[in-house]
Amino acid sequence: xxxxxxxxxxxxxxxxxxxxxxxxxxxxxxxxxxxxxxxxxxxxxxxxxxxxxxxxxxxxxxxxxxxxxxxxxxxxxxxxxxxxxxxxxxxxxxxxxxxxxxxxxxxxxxxxxxxxxxxxxxxxxxxxxxxxxxxxxxxxxxxxxxxxxxxxxxxxxxxxxxxxxxxxxxxxxxxxxxxxxxxxxxxxxxxxxxxxxxxxxxxxxxxxxxxxxxxxxxxxxxxxxxxxxxxxxxxxxxxxxxxxxxxxxxxxxxxxxxxxxxxxxxxxxxxxxxxxxxxxxxxxxxxxxxxxxxxxxxxxxxxxxxxxxxxxxxxxxxxxxxxxxxxxxxxxxxxxxxxxxxxxxxxxxxxxxxxxxxxxxxxxxxxxxxxxxxxxxxxxxxxx
Amino acid sequence: xxxxxxxxxxxxxxxxxxxxxxxxxxxxxxxxxxxxxxxxxxxxxxxxxxxxxxxxxxxxxxxxxxxxxxxxxxxxxxxxxxxxxxxxxxxxxxxxxxxxxxxxxxxxxxxxxxxxxxxxxxxxxxxxxxxxxxxxxxxxxxxxxxxxxxxxxxxxxxxxxxxxxxxxxxxxxxxxxxxxxxxxxxxxxxxxxxxxxxxxxxxxxxxxxxxxxxxxxxxxxxxxxxxxxxxxxxxxxxxxxxxxxxxxxxxxxxxxxxxxxxxxxxxxxxxxxxxxxxxxxxxxxxxxxxxxxxxxxxxxxxxxxxxxxxxxxxxxxxxxxxxxxxxxxxxxxxxxxxxxxxxxxxxxxxxxxxxxxxxxxxxxxxxxxxxxxxxxxxxxxxxx
Numbered sequence: 001x002x003x004x005x006x007x008x009x010x011x012x013x014x015x016x017x018x019x020x021x022x023x024x025x026x027x028x029x030x031x032x033x034x035x036x037x038x039x040x041x042x043x044x045x046x047x048x049x050x051x052x053x054x055x056x057x058x059x060x061x062x063x064x065x066x067x068x069x070x071x072x073x074x075x076x077x078x079x080x081x082x083x084x085x086x087x088x089x090x091x092x093x094x095x096x097x098x099x100x101x102x103x104x105x106x107x108x109x110x111x112x113x114x115x116x117x118x119x120x121x122x123x124x125x126x127x128x129x130x131x132x133x134x135x136x137x138x139x140x141x142x143x144x145x146x147x148x149x150x151x152x153x154x155x156x157x158x159x160x161x162x163x164x165x166x167x168x169x170x171x172x173x174x175x176x177x178x179x180x181x182x183x184x185x186x187x188x189x190x191x192x193x194x195x196x197x198x199x200x201x202x203x204x205x206x207x208x209x210x211x212x213x214x215x216x217x218x219x220x221x222x223x224x225x226x227x228x229x230x231x232x233x234x235x236x237x238x239x240x241x242x243x244x245x246x247x248x249x250x251x252x253x254x255x256x257x258x259x260x261x262x263x264x265x266x267x268x269x270x271x272x273x274x275x276x277x278x279x280x281x282x283x284x285x286x287x288x289x290x291x292x293x294x295x296x297x298x299x300x301x302x303x304x305x306x307x308x309x310x311x312x313x314x315x316x317x318x319x320x321x322x323x324x325x326x327x328x329x330x331x332x333x334x335x336x337x338x339x340x341x342x343x344x345x346x347x348x349x350x351x352x353x354x355x356x357x358x359x360x361x362x363x364x365x366x367x368x369x370x371x372x373x374x375x376x377x378x379x380x381x382x383x384x
Numbered sequence: 385x386x387x388x389x390x391x392x393x394x395x396x397x398x399x400x401x402x403x404x405x406x407x408x409x410x411x412x413x414x415x416x417x418x419x420x421x422x423x424x425x426x427x428x429x430x431x432x433x434x435x436x437x438x439x440x441x442x443x444x445x446x447x448x449x450x451x452x453x454x455x456x457x458x459x460x461x462x463x464x465x466x467x468x469x470x471x472x473x474x475x476x477x478x479x480x481x482x483x484x485x486x487x488x489x490x491x492x493x494x495x496x497x498x499x500x501x502x503x504x505x506x507x508x509x510x511x512x513x514x515x516x517x518x519x520x521x522x523x524x525x526x527x528x529x530x531x532x533x534x535x536x537x538x539x540x541x542x543x544x545x546x547x548x549x550x551x552x553x554x555x556x557x558x559x560x561x562x563x564x565x566x567x568x569x570x571x572x573x574x575x576x577x578x579x580x581x582x583x584x585x586x587x588x589x590x591x592x593x594x595x596x597x598x599x600x601x602x603x604x605x606x607x608x609x610x611x612x613x614x615x616x617x618x619x620x621x622x623x624x625x626x627x628x629x630x631x632x633x634x635x636x637x638x639x640x641x642x643x644x645x646x647x648x649x650x651x652x653x654x655x656x657x658x659x660x661x662x663x664x665x666x667x668x669x670x671x672x673x674x675x676x677x678x679x680x681x682x683x684x685x686x687x688x689x690x691x692x693x694x695x696x697x698x699x700x701x702x703x704x705x706x707x708x709x710x711x712x713x714x715x716x717x718x719x720x721x722x723x724x725x726x727x728x729x730x731x732x733x734x735x736x737x738x739x740x741x742x743x744x745x746x747x748x749x750x751x752x753x754x755x756x757x758x759x760x761x762x763x764x765x766x767x768x
Binding site: 051052113216 | 400402403415417433434435436437439441468469470488490491492493494496497498507509571575583585597598599600689690691695696706707714716
């Protein structure tokens with residue numbers, strides 16, 4: 001949050017690419033540990049451990065690669081004056097490149113920043129400099145996301161098949177001779193994703209009251225006649241792009257209340273999708289979803305310790321991150337731009353004695369005058 | 385790196401528990417997104433999104449849980465004055481608790497720190513306050529690590545079985561009717577780990593020259609008569625502790641040079657294990673390994689862009705992190721303490737025309753007067 005936006009100021013990042021999509025986007029180098037990257041004009045300089053050196057040469061976009069071992073001797077001088085190990089190495093790197101001012105991401109490690117400042121390097125935070133570039137996806141990126149969505153859809157089909165094959169005994173589901181648990185379905189999804197070179201991460205298969213806690217993954221036996229939320233978001237191990245889809249199923253017979261809940265979420269979701277286009281306001285789309293639910297009599301409120309109704313965003317950007325801007329939510333209004341990818345996933349949650357939880361999620365690509373729904377999975381939800 | 389060490393100063397963390405073991409250790413709450421935690425005296429206050437609220441109540445060690453939604457209105461005031469969204473929420477939380485000074489970890493997000501300072505909250509970095517506590521493992525933690533090591537060993541057995549079953553055609557390995565690739569073996573390991581409720585993460589199965597690049601996971605067909613490094617480090621999905629073991633195998637017939645390489649690494653590794661005990665110096669153990677290799681005529685040097693010889697640490701602490709202090713390496717000397725867990729994994733790497741790469745890794749628990757080797761996997765490496 002500051003006024004410096006010049007691309008001429010060197011941009012410094014120090015992060016673990018496994019969870020920091022910005023540094024991975026910047027460098028193209030995946031690694032299990034944090035490393036340092038500096039964008040300076042058209043050059044990209046990496047400081048990586050000797051362990052990563054070979055891969056950095058082969059796989060990264062870097063124009064120059066330094067190994068941290070070679071910085072160690074020079075770093076001693078800074079360490080002796082109180083800098084941290086990581087800070088001292090960055091200081092050597094910046095000194096060698098004659099850099100005395102850097103922009104860094106907002107989540108840059110505090111101690112390194114303090115070490116730099118101590119030795120008169122100016123450090124300015126820049127909200128999402130890399131992110132701004134990577135929010136707009138090019139065709140190659142969209143194709144990679146399509147691949148991840150295809151794996152997500154295969155996973156949904158698998159869950160549908162399992163629920164179809166399951167029998168009902170004492171209201172509980174049974175499959176292949178055993179009680180069918182959320183954990184078992186998680187595992188089946190995980191195995192399937194592995195076979196397509198993706199990580200399922202933390203699929204959600206949660207029924208009944210569990211489905212009303214949107215980050216509860218589900219545990220224990222699944223029951224008939226309960227709404228089961230299946231939210232699957234695998235990440236490709238090849239290109240690291242995500243897919244993210246949700247369907248709600250029921251094994252057995254829904255009540256009228258459950259039918260109305262499903263139909264409402266479906267209608268509101270389709271309506272929200274129809275509102276997505278270049279220049280649309282992310283917050284307004286979310287407000288409309290809130291209002292549509294209210295209008296249908298679905299109230300959102302805090303009861304006891306927990307929320308009921310609709311209490312999460314309508315959607316979120318995704319790509320190399322599973323959650324990235326733009327958010328279709330209450331805060332941080334964004335004007336949508338062609339090439340952005342967002343999920344659209346309104347939901348309603350009413351635990352016992354309510355009808356349960358329901359969420360429907362698709363992935364869309366923002367275009368001029370509308371959007372393209374990248375996912376292509378049906379909305380039949382009743383499995384007999 | 386500063387002198388404040390009083391436990392009376394509230395300790396503030398804001399991180400993603402999936403990769404930040406400190407915040408997970410502090411709170412017991414796993415979540416897919418960053419959240420805020422404040423340790424203040426005996427209290428632990430969490431600020432989590434409404435999505436995590438229910439799970440935070442059920443699963444975390446928190447004595448008080450705030451949902452970020454409820455902070456949003458009050459946060460507007462700070463945002464209007466230039467604070468970031470995350471910073472504004474933390475500011476509200478601290479104001480409500482009348483906290484005007486905090487300690488934070490070294491990798492605390494810079495922007496939040498700056499937001500706090502702007503509103504007169506003192507922010508001091510503290511090197512590893514949580515980490516100091518979690519470096520010493522209690523019996524329950526060691527048991528969880530034993531579970532993860534058992535899964536690692538099952539994975540090694542699987543690889544051994546696959547290599548045993550493989551046939552050799554034109555020097556290439558064939559298994560179940562197909563050329564046996566590193567990727568195929570990765571996948572088999574991943575499936576096995578899933579079945580034991582663990583994530584294999586990024587197992588290494590790398591032969592020949594690939595094995596000489598210690599972070600190269602291996603790709604393409606595996607060959608006979610080449611040393612194949614198999615480094616497996618699964619993380620339990622139940623308790624999130626890691627195991628980490630490496631063996632080097634050869635399918636076929638080793639040359640005398642390869643035999644000598646293996647024997648040297650084995651001898652040096654066993655020697656290093658015998659040196660681990662309470663009060664031992666982590667750097668000294670590493671130096672002895674370096675010297676032992678040198679003495680056997682194995683030189684370490686940078687040739688062209690890459691290193692040859694022994695160019696990584698002898699071992700590293702692990703637990704909730706796969707890499708945590710103490711490092712058995714060149715820098716950051718640590719006096720080992722009873723209850724620390726470390727890997728012992730010297731290796732030597734000489735690409736073509738050299739004999740290849742070899743690393744042997746076990747996991748040990750530091751005790752008085754010695755250590756307990758927690759892993760129990762044989763060292764037979766020649767598979768015919």
